[in-house]
Amino acid sequence: MALGTLAALFALTSCATDAPSTLDTAGTGAARVERTWWLLFWIALAVFVEVMALLAWALLFRRAPTTRVRHGQPLRFVAVAGAGVPLLILVAVYGVGLRDLAALGAGPEPQAPTIEVTGHRWWWEVRVPGTDGATANELHIPVGERVRVRLRTADVLHSFWVPQLMPKTDLIAGETRETWLQAERAGTYRGQCAEYCGTQHAHMAFLVVAEPRPQFDAWLARLGSPARQPRTDAEQRGRQAFVQGTCAGCHAIRGTGADGQAGPDLSDVGSRWSLGAGAVPNDAGHLGGWIANPQTVKPGSYMPPQPIDAARLPDLIAYLRSLK
Secondary structure (H helix, E strand, O other), rough: OOHHHHHHHHHHHHHHHHHOOOOOOOOOOHHHHHHHHHHHHHHHHHHHHHHHHHHHHHHHOOOOOOOOOOOHHHHHHHHHHHHHHHHHHHHHHHHHHHHHHHHOOOOOOOOOEEEEEEEEEEEEEEEEOOOOEEEEOOOEEEOOOOOEEEEEOOOOEEEEEEEEEEEEEOOOOOOOEEEEEOOOOEEEEEEEOOOOOOOOHOOOEEEEEEEHHHHHHHHHHOOOOOOOOOHHHHHHHHHHHHHHOOOOHHHOOOOOEEEOOOOOOOHHHHHHOOEEOOOEOHHHHHHHHHHHHHHHHHOOOOOOOOOOOOHHHHHHHHHHHHOO
């Protein structure tokens, strides 16, 4: 029952912080976990009420010390209430758990969409087989379809968890793990690394965007297309600063000479929901601070301060924010 208590505390906390709740599910996988949680909750509540009632009965109607007690009836009561009923409950719960584990372990159809996610310290790389592009900290899935998610880690142990859609899956070095996601309604669902992985573990979040099939196909098309071309002089100067500066050594932008692999692909950085995998909002001010000195925004991150001239920084910000 300890796990149920922790889940309840998590749910109550989420109400106050708008964090995802395991009791506000939108996917078939998480819905199974939620039903099991409620089953355990009502069983625990019934047992608690029964024990409190028996305790009250014993205190109110306890026998006098001189009263002789026949041993048969108490023994039968202890055998039935103390052993038989709990055994039936445990067997029933165990059966439900096995059923849910089998359902959660059943993968999608072979032709189902596949998304590959790699955990880094401290961000998520997202790729789709068949496309050359990549994005970071955001993946899209079609509503009502089961999507296969292949998981790897580039360094330490991470854990992929979308509370409203699916239980967590650990990412283990040297292995490719698989899970699946299926959302029953369109929306945006926050995920999180659920295994402590270092200094910025808390800032290793991501989003799952569930959308109708046409929008999902459009996302796939954008993922394999060159990045948006500059449309203003400032954006043109910003692209030149990016490609010719130190940024291109670690980051890639499709359709340019920047092809770094150490950091996230920035081809669509202007449309991302946050900077630093949930560290700060994605706006011009935070972007400028992130470029100038990311250690003040996300201490311990692997990106060093960038030696860019203050006069060129606004152009670089304008260019990166145009990449949508």
